[in-house]
Amino acid sequence: MIKHKRIAFTFIFLIWLPALMVAQPRYWVQFTDKHGTTLTPQEYFCTKTLERRATENVSPTDSTDFPLNESYIAAVNGIASDKGKESRWLNAVAVSASKNEIKRIEKLPFVKQVKPISGAWTTAKVIQKKSSDENNDHLWDILYRQTERMGGRYFRDSSINGKGVRIAVFDAGFPNVDTHPAFEQIRKDGRIIATWDFTKNRSNVFRGNSHGTNVLSCIAGIHDGTAMGLATGAEFLLAITEVNSEPFSEEENWMAAMEWAYKNGADIISSSLGYTFNRYFPKDMDGKKSFVVKAASLAARKGMLVINAAGNDGDSDWKVIGTPADADSILSIGGISPETNLHINFSSYGPTADGRMKPNVSAFGEAVVAKPKGGVEIAYGTSFSTPLVAGFAACAWQASKGKTAMEMLKDIEKSADLYPYFDYAHGYGVPQAGYFLYSAKDSVNSTFSLYETGEYYSVYISYGLVKLLSGYNTSILFYSIEKPDGTLAEYGAARVYQEQALNFKKSAFKIGYKLNVRYLNYYATFELGAKEPVDHEITANL
């Protein structure tokens, strides 16, 4: 029996051994103040940022860009095992520490809070690499339409290409951006303003994962004279923030990159960052939980437009958007299918956990991207919808000089083809260039009629608008049932074959519920839940 005991103890020890070898967790240690620190803006910021700060009347006492208090950092370093990046905006430093060390750090009088750092984000979902045959009709069709779907020709006809707008791209690597023909014009014009690899602390970013090269091409690449993105005249800041082998450092890198981008004059940040099940539960997607949300929101307040992928979990158990796409002040981008013009299956759905509408807008989730080794190919993911919209936003901003980031965010939403209709799969739809060049959209008159028949409400559309043999998206009717608090109880899309386009059970409408319908350029709202009984037609509110 003694022998058994010895073997049993050995057995338990061997089982526990790998557990003892697990790396220490990382935390953000946030301080209470920046007592005793100062900043000389002229030395710290680039000219573009200084101009923006002057325009926006940033107070000299705004300490968010001040450095951290060195004595606080030293005190934390004295306890923690390893120090990581610092965040001026959040007044925090990243550390590796054991539970006991964290308890000691939390007791320091100048420590406001300690939060664990997330790990493992997602980049693009490259489901399938299709043929890279450059004569492939499908490839050329997608290439042409990925910008045309956003009305790209209107920007091109007006010589708008994002000139003067600076876009920061955060990704996992940009191999061969320094040699690939798709980026020749950018290199020739010297429009890669700054680069930094936050994972290795060096300036060379033309290495690593090809995802960043793919993404950049969707903003500004040119393939055989055809623009892959709309901002072919924009300036760029390229940052590597993602590294698969050290997932816990990614959040630190992303926050540091955000401050670096601001310092270097970025107007727009295009990022495919997304934390989901690794750290959070769906209920946490309320735009408040994560540190990156705070940083992204601060970036928006400082005048940068942050554009982030909604995520690629639409067809997984997670289903909803990740963080920081849940942040209020971020333009979250969903994906649509070029074939159906409807939500592409993997694109993550809204709303946020607290019921706010997300994604904000959509773009193609299937796009032609530059391959680092030369040529192009088709790739899938909201990671590619995001740079398509980033390129669009740069052009829109060029056409709307003087507007703030938040005004641009609202305008991009308004420009979308479904606006004011929205749902949690498409947001407001695909942004349209025409909105920024030709002011308001065409006025819309109701073309819908709503009738009560027995247990149903029936939506009718005019006979002349039933387009059986029409092309993309023109015969799709979008509908949503809206609750009194503005959230959607139900939504969907149907193909219109006949005047009696869609039927709804009356029982779907509780008190205060509305029916929103969108077809072609027409939009109507019917207030049904609280209405008095009617016999026939119900009038729409436009």
Add this chain to the structure above:
Amino acid sequence: MKKTLSMLAILLFSLAGYSQTILMEDSNPMAPYEVKTHGPNLKNYGQWFIGFGAVTPVGANSDNTIFGKSLLFDLGYRYRYRVSNFFNTGFDLSYYLQGNRLNKSGMLKVYDGLVHGRENIVQNEFRFSPFFRFNLTPKRGNFLGTYVDLGGYVAWNFLPVFRAVDTKTSNNEMLKYTRQFDPMQKRYEYGLTGRIARNKFIVFAHYRLSDLLKNSSLPDLPRLAAGVQFGI
């Protein structure tokens, strides 16, 4: 026939004109946010698993088993209750099959006094295995993460089998002898269980504390078995 097909096609086409084709719909957008209690990192979680492994030399008094040919198979259901982020508890219910291939030098002749070409002691068991789980990634979302399970098992050997196979050298004929409900094996046993796992990939080990054979004068069989399990 042609006419019928044409009529059918026309009918289908005309019916399509009167139908409502929903291309996409979501009738409960808030469903992902509804409070759930069942999931990999929620209060309750159930998981089917399948395991494969081999007997190891650990715990054998002598070299009685041919290692590498003594294999095991495990199929069962695991229930886990989350007490805290770090500490969970639960149990397995499983069907467990282990074949102990005997080495000619030791255990042969123990059953019938004859030397056979190949001999196997086979355990067919139902196992109940309670365990404690220690999560090494306590701050995580709704996935299993990395964890260590420590526990024990009690097993009912519901079908102990002894199997012998001889090959006659003259005409290469195979002679098989199978003894169901082998009286030499104990019907109940117990032991320790340990696992280390990352999500649904699990490395496990069982250590048998009880004896397998009733006759304590016989050399014992190896006690430690190890292998991999996959959550289904």
